[in-house]
Amino acid sequence: MARLTRAALPRLDPAVRPPVTPGDASAGILHLGLGAFHRAHQAVFTEAAMAAAGGDWGIVAVAPRSRSVLDPLLEQDLLFSVLTLDGAETTARVCGALAGGLHAAGDPDAVARRIADPGIRVITLTVTEKAYRPDSPVMRLLTRGLAARGGAPVAVASCDNLSGNGARLRALVTAEIPADGLSFPGTMVDRIVPASTESTYAAAANLLGVEDRAAVAAEPFTQWVIEDDFAAGRPAWERAGAILTDDAAPYERMKLRALNGVHSALAYLGALAGAPTIDRALALPGMRETMERFIEQDIAPTLQPPPGTTVESYGQSVLHRFANPALGHRTLQVAMDGTQKLPQRLLGTIADRRAAGACPRYGALVLAAWMRFVRGSADDGSPLPLDDPLADRIRATPNLLELDGVFPPGFAGDDELRAQIAHWARDLERHGVAATLKALP
Ligand code: CS2
Numbered sequence: 001m002a003r004l005t006r007a008a009l010p011r012l013d014p015a016v017r018p019p020v021t022p023g024d025a026s027a028g029i030l031h032l033g034l035g036a037f038h039r040a041h042q043a044v045f046t047e048a049a050m051a052a053a054g055g056d057w058g059i060v061a062v063a064p065r066s067r068s069v070l071d072p073l074l075e076q077d078l079l080f081s082v083l084t085l086d087g088a089e090t091t092a093r094v095c096g097a098l099a100g101g102l103h104a105a106g107d108p109d110a111v112a113r114r115i116a117d118p119g120i121r122v123i124t125l126t127v128t129e130k131a132y133r134p135d136s137p138v139m140r141l142l143t144r145g146l147a148a149r150g151g152a153p154v155a156v157a158s159c160d161n162l163s164g165n166g167a168r169l170r171a172l173v174t175a176e177i178p179a180d181g182l183s184f185p186g187t188m189v190d191r192i193v194p195a196s197t198e199s200t201y202a203a204a205a206n207l208l209g210v211e212d213r214a215a216v217a218a219e220p221f222t223q224w225v226i227e228d229d230f231a232a233g234r235p236a237w238e239r240a241g242a243i244l245t246d247d248a249a250p251y252e253r254m255k256l257r258a259l260n261g262v263h264s265a266l267a268y269l270g271a272l273a274g275a276p277t278i279d280r281a282l283a284l285p286g287m288r289e290t291m292e293r294f295i296e297q298d299i300a301p302t303l304q305p306p307p308g309t310t311v312e313s314y315g316q317s318v319l320h321r322f323a324n325p326a327l328g329h330r331t332l333q334v335a336m337d338g339t340q341k342l343p344q345r346l347l348g349t350i351a352d353r354r355a356a357g358a359c360p361r362y363g364a365l366v367l368a369a370w371m372r373f374v375r376g377s378a379d380d381g382s383p384l385p386l387d388d389p390l391a392d393r394i395r396a397t398p399n400l401l402e403l404d405g406v407f408p409p410g411f412a413g414d415d416e417l418r419a420q421i422a423h424w425a426r427d428l429e430r431h432g433v434a435a436t437l438k439a440l441p
Contacts (some may be wrong), residue, residue: 029121116148371421
């Protein structure tokens with residue numbers, strides 16, 4: 001079968017061709033983190049913005065470590081398709097937003113030069129939670145490139161699932177270099193994009209009629225809330241459905257706690273119970289009710305939802321999205337990097353409830369499930385992988401609440417919280433997740 005390339009586009013069904021002419025726009029954005037999420041989210045929004053309003057906003061995408069996505073993209077003239085998995089129906093569309101591809105580990109100098117290029121007016125990042133530290137290679141490369149811009153304005157927008165992602169990135173960068181010309185808009189990003197598999201590539205070939213080794217598959221829902229603070233202009237993302245706002249914080253906080261927090265809950269409880277995917281975890285008897293109570297009783301009281309929404313209706317829409325059986329989103333994928341994810345997804349919820357004098361029953365259950373998960377065996381005794389940058393420290397720490405820099409300092413000495421977690425840990429140990437959920441009143 002022929003490969004997806006620019007030359008192959010005229011032979012494709014017009015409905016799957018990109019809405020822009022690939023290569024027409026020159027580069028205006030540099031993106032760090034060429035994962036599946038970027039391709040199905042920011043690349044699609046930016047392409048739609050260019051299709052609606054023009055502008056030279058082609059994206060130079062940087063793969064930090066692995067070349068496994070970059071190489072197929074380079075073989076395909078930077079084209080890839082996005083499959084939308086909507087229940088029984090799957091549709092495909094080729095995305096033509098990329099204007100370049102670089103490999104940070106292989107050629108860091110080329111990346112730093114490109115970051116320094118004044119033609120780049122927006123830099124976006126999806127580098128995952130664990131990269132937000134001063135000594136990570138990607139942060140060093142970013143500050144090095146920014147320092148070489150000589151004050152030419154640029155907005156640097158974090159698109160990672162961190163609370164206050166804009167302020168956080170600002171603090172990291174401006175601890176190293178002057179802030180001249182830089183802005184750091186905060187964003188809330190949302191679309192479920194599981195890692196691509198051979199079945200993604202097979203479905204892409206089937207729908208496109210050409211082979212695409214860089215295809216990604218995503219749910220239909222997509223959302224991007226962006227603080228409108230761009231030092232050197234931006235694509236007309238509002239024409240692509242993005243929400244431009246002064247303050248993304250209420251959106252971000254609700255998403256982190258009521259979507260990602262519940263996602264992690266399903267991942268740990270589900271993996272322990274032997275559920276391979278998020279939809280199967282949600283289908284376990286008693287799970288949906290437990291998640292609804294987690295949202296209503298523990299999460300909702302800690303949130304001030306954005307105007308026009310309620311946490312309950314948001315939570316229902318999230319559970320509906322998680323139930324999508326076509327996604328095949330692995331519980332183990334969501335479970336990885338727990339020490340990096342739980343602080344903004346779960347521990348803030350628990351800390352806020354404790355500060356209000358309440359004991360978050362379901363939040364404590366999720367924490368107990370994580371603690372059991374990281375010990376490495378599922379309820380039926382089968383092994384569970386521990387994929388976490390702090391894996392060694394986890395293995396060496398008997399009382400996990402004492403993991404420094406992960407748990408708020410108050411947790412280890414909070415007797416009531418500890419008793420609640422211990423109660424769940426005993427239930428999980430004696431009966432397993434399935435029976436514990438079934439026994440909930
Ligand atoms: C997930 C997120 O893998 C994870 O940790 O919770 O990637 C989630 O799918 C996205 O944030 C949805 O927007």
